[in-house]
Amino acid sequence: MKDLNYRKGRGAQAYVPNKFLQYVHESRDEFLEFCRIEGEDAHQRKTSYIPIFPKTIVNKVTSPDVGIGYSLNPYQGCEHGCIYCYARNSHEYWGYGAGLDFEQRILVKKDAPWLLEQKLKSKVWKAETIVLSGNTDCYQPAERKFELTRECLKVFLKYRHPVGIITKNALILRDLDILRELSNNSLVMVNVSITSLSEETRSILEPRTATIKKRLETIRILSENGIPVNAMLAPIIPGINSHEIMDLAKAFSENGALSFGYTIVRLNGAIGHIFSDWIKKALPNKADKVLAQIKSCHGGTLNDSRFGVRSKGEGKIAEHIHSLLRLARNTYFKENELPKLNKGLHVQFKNGQLKLF
Template identity: 75%
Template sequence: MKSNDYIKGRGAQKNTDNRFAQFSNELRDDFLEFCRIEGEISDRNKTQYLPIFPKTIVNKVDSPDVGMNYSLNPYQGCEHGCIYCYARNTHEYWGYSAGLDFERKILVKKDAPALLEAKLKSRSWKAATIVLSGNTDCYQPAEHQFKITRACLEVFLKYRHPVGIITKNALVLRDLDILTPLAADNLIGVNISVTSLSEETRRILEPRTATIKRRLETIRHLSENHIPVNAMLAPIIPGINSHEILNLAKAVSDAGALSFGFTVVRLNGAIGRIFEDWIRKTLPDRANKVLQQIADCHGGSLNDSRFGIRNRGEGKIAQQIKDMAHLARQKYFKDKVFPKLNTELYEAHKGGQLKLF
């Protein structure tokens, strides 16, 4: 049962202090009482789109736990509001909170397509899959308005360069006219995140994302258009969705996914405080149990930064999750293979058109 002060349509229920900031803000009860008496709104809960102008757009990924070498994020911050999102901590580098600010102050990189093209035209660049997202969802609601992801995909098609996508939004289907020719040359792989088959669980974990039905339909439509799909059953949260692994794997396999991956939730930095505040307001009857089980997967702490362990966890609960995932692969993905993307066409198209000589 949600508490009375629950903010509908958002994941985080407060702004945590920015670890880099000298000062902090506090929403005091006397201010809230003043707003009530005066009939004023203390917080309009609106999303802001703020343009930023980075000098580069392709990021080298050094973490051995992330299945990519390069990423490109058209947006920073994410309106989807997934309460567990590891990217929340990065918003502090921009001077904002990892809490509500992460969902309501969306930084927009309108120059991303031009920066990407400059990167692909660079003489020193060698073809390697660049993943759209990796930090925040490239098909979050802002993409309806700004269409930066679509413009980047057009650049990848122009240069016949391999690209991956990570999203939990059905908006990816809007760009089938670009994805289909990319797939024809084996230049695209799409990762669709499916965290639960329960719509109620989805609504509280990921408040502004596509419904589970729409995500499974998205996997089906992509697969029918010969676009390879990997399903991300992530994160697995003990006591919330850990019991769904087999059913999730069957559902995404039946929809056409060729493979799946999973991670065990970890709550680093400010995310631990944000998650704990959220679960005590949203699922108070099981909050202590869930928090304890998460900690049991990470050496007794919600925070785990150990390479090679942090995304899989350790201990009995983590092993049970791993065993269920192994069984799911044997049952539902035994004869399926996600293809390696093509890096051979790029050099011939590096100038923006096919080289004849």
């Protein structure tokens, strides 16, 4: 049974202090009681959009665990509210909290398409796949209002530049026209994340994401239109969705995904506190067991920062998960492989002429 104070529709259930700030905001009991008597909401619940103007938009990714070289994030913060999201910590660098601030204060990079075009036109830039988004979801609800992702895709198409996409939102189908053109030149691959086949689990883990039915439909429609899809079973959380590995792999395959990837959950930085607070309110009967199993995958702690190990885990529970993943891959994806994206077209579209030598 959920805690009576559980905030439906949000992932994080508390405001978390920013470790970089000198002062901490607290809601004292006297203030909360005053709000109760007056019938007022003690906390801001609406999402706010804050324009920011960075000087660059393409980021080099140095982590060997992520598997991408460059990323582009049109938005910072994410209204999807996935409780386990590693990107929460990055919100602290902008002066906000990793908890509810991450979901309610969305930073919007309105110049993203223009900055991207300057990057792709640069004489020193050589085509390498740029991924939308390595941090926050480029098709989160803010995209309906601002359409920055769509405008960036137009730039990638204009310059015939390879692009990858990571999302858990069916809004990507709005841009099927551009995606088809990119795919005709082997310039795009999409990663669709599905963490569970249970709507009940999704609604508390990822409260403002597309439904499971919509995401499976998204994989199917993209695949039917010749757009290669890699499904992401990420993260695997022992005691919550680890028993679904085979069923998820089967669903991915049946809907046309060519492969799937995974990570085992790790709760780094402020996320350890945020997740622990959440699970004690959302799944109180499972909380101790799940937290203990996560710790068993990371040497007795909620987080392991070692490259090569942190996203895969160690120990008996992690080994069992790895065995299921191998079985799932051999059963449903043995003969499949993802196509390589085309890096050879960009030069002529950047310069306006064919490169002779």
